[in-house]
Amino acid sequence: MTAPAHDAPHATRPAADDYGPGVAGFEASGGDWDEIAREAIGEERIVVNMGPQHPSTHGVLRLMLEIDGETVTEARCGIGYLHTGIEKNMEFRTWTQGTTFCTRMDYLAPLYQEAAYCLGTERLLGITDDVPERANVIRVLMMELNRVASHLVCLGTGGNEMGATTIMTLSFTAREEILRMFEAVTGLRMNHAYIRPGGVAQDVPEDFTEHIRELLPSLRKYLAMLGDLMLANPIFKSRLTGVGVLNLSGCFALGITGPVLRSAGHPYDVRKAFPYCGYEDYDFDVPTDTAADCYSRVVLRIEECYQSLRIVEQCMRRLDETQGAPVMVADKKIAWPAQLAVGHDGQGNSLDHIRHIMGTSMEALIHHFKLVTEGFGVPAGQAWQTVEHPRGELGVHLVSDGGTRPYRAHFRDPSFNNLQAVSVMCEGGQVADVVVSVASLDPVLGGVDR
Amino acid sequence: MSEDRGPQEGATTEVDRPGGGPTAEVVGERTGMFGVHGSGDTSGYGGLTRLVTLPPAATRPYGSWFDDAVDVLAEVLVEAGVAFDDAVERVVVTDPRRPVEGEGPSRDAELTLHVAREHVVAVCRALRDDQDLRFELSLGVSGVHYPEDAGRELHAVYHLTSVTHGRRLRLDVACPDADPHLPTTTAVYPANDWHERETWDFFGIVFDGHPALARIEMPDDWPGHPQRKDYPLGGIPVEYKGATVPPPDERRRYS
Numbered sequence: 001m002t003a004p005a006h007d008a009p010h011a012t013r014p015a016a017d018d019y020g021p022g023v024a025g026f027e028a029s030g031g032d033w034d035e036i037a038r039e040a041i042g043e044e045r046i047v048v049n050m051g052p053q054h055p056s057t058h059g060v061l062r063l064m065l066e067i068d069g070e071t072v073t074e075a076r077c078g079i080g081y082l083h084t085g086i087e088k089n090m091e092f093r094t095w096t097q098g099t100t101f102c103t104r105m106d107y108l109a110p111l112y113q114e115a116a117y118c119l120g121t122e123r124l125l126g127i128t129d130d131v132p133e134r135a136n137v138i139r140v141l142m143m144e145l146n147r148v149a150s151h152l153v154c155l156g157t158g159g160n161e162m163g164a165t166t167i168m169t170l171s172f173t174a175r176e177e178i179l180r181m182f183e184a185v186t187g188l189r190m191n192h193a194y195i196r197p198g199g200v201a202q203d204v205p206e207d208f209t210e211h212i213r214e215l216l217p218s219l220r221k222y223l224a225m226l227g228d229l230m231l232a233n234p235i236f237k238s239r240l241t242g243v244g245v246l247n248l249s250g251c252f253a254l255g256i257t258g259p260v261l262r263s264a265g266h267p268y269d270v271r272k273a274f275p276y277c278g279y280e281d282y283d284f285d286v287p288t289d290t291a292a293d294c295y296s297r298v299v300l301r302i303e304e305c306y307q308s309l310r311i312v313e314q315c316m317r318r319l320d321e322t323q324g325a326p327v328m329v330a331d332k333k334i335a336w337p338a339q340l341a342v343g344h345d346g347q348g349n350s351l352d353h354i355r356h357i358m359g360t361s362m363e364a365l366i367h368h369f370k371l372v373t374e375g376f377g378v379p380a381g382q383a384w385q386t387v388e389h390p391r392g393e394l395g396v397h398l399v400s401d402g403g404t405r406p407y408r409a410h411f412r413d414p415s416f417n418n419l420q421a422v423s424v425m426c427e428g429g430q431v432a433d434v435v436v437s438v439a440s441l442d443p444v445l446g447g448v449d450r
Numbered sequence: 451m452s453e454d455r456g457p458q459e460g461a462t463t464e465v466d467r468p469g470g471g472p473t474a475e476v477v478g479e480r481t482g483m484f485g486v487h488g489s490g491d492t493s494g495y496g497g498l499t500r501l502v503t504l505p506p507a508a509t510r511p512y513g514s515w516f517d518d519a520v521d522v523l524a525e526v527l528v529e530a531g532v533a534f535d536d537a538v539e540r541v542v543v544t545d546p547r548r549p550v551e552g553e554g555p556s557r558d559a560e561l562t563l564h565v566a567r568e569h570v571v572a573v574c575r576a577l578r579d580d581q582d583l584r585f586e587l588s589l590g591v592s593g594v595h596y597p598e599d600a601g602r603e604l605h606a607v608y609h610l611t612s613v614t615h616g617r618r619l620r621l622d623v624a625c626p627d628a629d630p631h632l633p634t635t636t637a638v639y640p641a642n643d644w645h646e647r648e649t650w651d652f653f654g655i656v657f658d659g660h661p662a663l664a665r666i667e668m669p670d671d672w673p674g675h676p677q678r679k680d681y682p683l684g685g686i687p688v689e690y691k692g693a694t695v696p697p698p699d700e701r702r703r704y705s
Contacts, residue, residue: 079667083667088683255641274618384609401502402502402503420644
């Protein structure tokens with residue numbers, strides 16, 4: 001096999017040098033609009049590029065809008081500005097190292113990528129039944145806290161894009177409290193690589209449930225404040241109500257899931273439909289609405305945050321009951337041998353573990369070395385696992401060739417799929433509604449482009 | 451990219467496959483351990499031979515809802531003028547949980563239909579429209595490149611969900627590298643639009659009839675299809691304290 005002949009990496013050129021026959025392109029850098037319009041006389045079709053460097057496109061989303069006055073007649077998305085080849089990179093790392101990569105896809109919901117990937121790996125290994133109860137409880141707890149954190153960013157940035165800075169500062173303050181909990185458990189605020197094939201990287205700190213119990217009332221307070229700021233605000237309502245409508249059949253045709261589908265009235269939630277991590281044992285509701293507009297999606301997201309906190313409360317009871325239970329599968333050929341601990345300089349390798357492998361047991365050292373450098377083999381085959389991501393259904397397609405690395409890891413990111421709805425939601429509306437509609441889809445471009 | 455990378459290479463341990471057994475399809479053989487190739491056997495494991503197996507074609511009864519779904523699909527396909535055996539080459543059932551004696555597959559079991567490429571649209575339409583199948587939600591397409599699988603190098607895998615019945619199904623469609631064409635499914639599942647663009651972008655599979663098959667993640671003028679196995683990962687060596695760590699795709703690989 002020969003490598004394809006390709007030049008050194010280079011920046012892309014403009015998508016099109018001309019916009020087709022009979023269409024005059026022109027550039028304007030300031031000046032009187034009437035004069036610019038006169039220059040383009042006889043040509044009524046104006047194509048405006050919104051982004052990729054635009055503060056209200058959630059990162060590097062490029063929107064190509066054809067506008068007639070203030071009305072959007074056509075809207076198309078351009079993506080790919082954040083493509084980093086994570087899926088390709090994962091093919092060159094062990095199955096365990098894969099979590100370190102996939103966690104960076106959707107950076108606002110890192111634990112979902114980890115969970116989906118690890119559940120998929122466990123499917124291939126055939127150890128779904130062997131994952132300890134406590135590991136599943138910790139996964140659920142972390143994912144639900146992450147859902148709240150992610151929804152808070154969605155609501156906050158969505159508000160900020162309409163000029164409501166207070167909503168943003170409030171949301172980010174609340175999110176910060178959750179990130180502090182993540183830091184206490186995983187050592188990192190984002191990109192945790194905490195969920196591992198077979199369980200989680202380490203147990204939660206001893207006083208963790210106490211901290212969460214202190215956190216919950218303050219989160220509820222922040223959510224109530226956000227609700228007060230947004231839900232009855234006449235400006236907010238007039239900007240969002242009836243905007244970005246996508247009905248149920250549209251959602252299904254375009255594969256839209258998550259809050260956008262539920263705002264159209266269908267209570268489809270992977271946690272209920274195809275439970276994983278023991279979600280069938282938790283008591284929670286799936287809020288829905290029928291308005292199918294941006295306002296109902298805001299209401300649903302706030303409602304989902306409260307439901308997540310309900311699940312978190314149930315998790316804490318289970319955490320207290322399973323105190324001291326293992327958080328990783330018993331199979332030593334799969335379980336990560338390294339142990340972490342908090343030292344005087346922060347989180348790092350556990351000194352007890354280092355002492356054990358370096359000082360007392362040659363076999364433990366060999367085992368550690370083999371498993372960490374080579375990894376474990378996974379039976380050949382393919383698996384598909386989905387989880388309910390804050391933005392919809394996140395799917396992971398894993399293929400193994402029987403080796404110690406994934407043969408192929410594909411992530412069906414909900415934001416990637418949901419962005420297909422931009423045309424339907426924005427065409428015929430105002431330019432200002434584009435911002436609101438895109439915000440209601442809550443795309444995270446790290447996940448879109450991977 | 452190393453020459454020997456492929457489904458035949460990679461495992462050191464034979465693994466128990468629930469339901470696999472002696473009927474499992476053998477796709478390769480591996481020898482030795484610790485990734486030693488081409489040098490003398492210093493490890494003592496050089497004589498070790500392991501078979502790499504893929505899940506075998508399932509035999510009736512498949513268990514769970516699988517039999518019913520396949521029967522209905524066969525019926526609907528015949529009505530549409532397509533013989534079931536022409537359209538579906540193989541039915542595979544995989545179960546991540548251990549089989550319980552006397553019980554069918556668990557609720558996590560996965561059904562894969564290997565579909566002939568000329569019939570993929572008819573199969574999708576049947577799966578979406580029939581009231582007993584109703585796979586109304588498509589969760590996209592992903593590509594896989596098997597350079598060793600002569601004549602079936604490129605695979606497109608479709609992930610379908612029936613929200614109505616709470617079921618999931620996977621369609622696996624192959625096409626040769628020399629003729630990388632598949633019919634588009636966007637007429638049945640508009641959601642597959644961007645997913646097919648992505649599969650074209652990364653694997654070079656041409657979806658005939660797609661409304662706008664342009665690159666989606668890579669720049670428009672990018673040469674090559676990066677997720678193919680013959681496309682190098684690239685990277686630069688990293689120097690640390692005088693020693694050099696090679697880029698990831700040139701590092702040692704364990705078989």
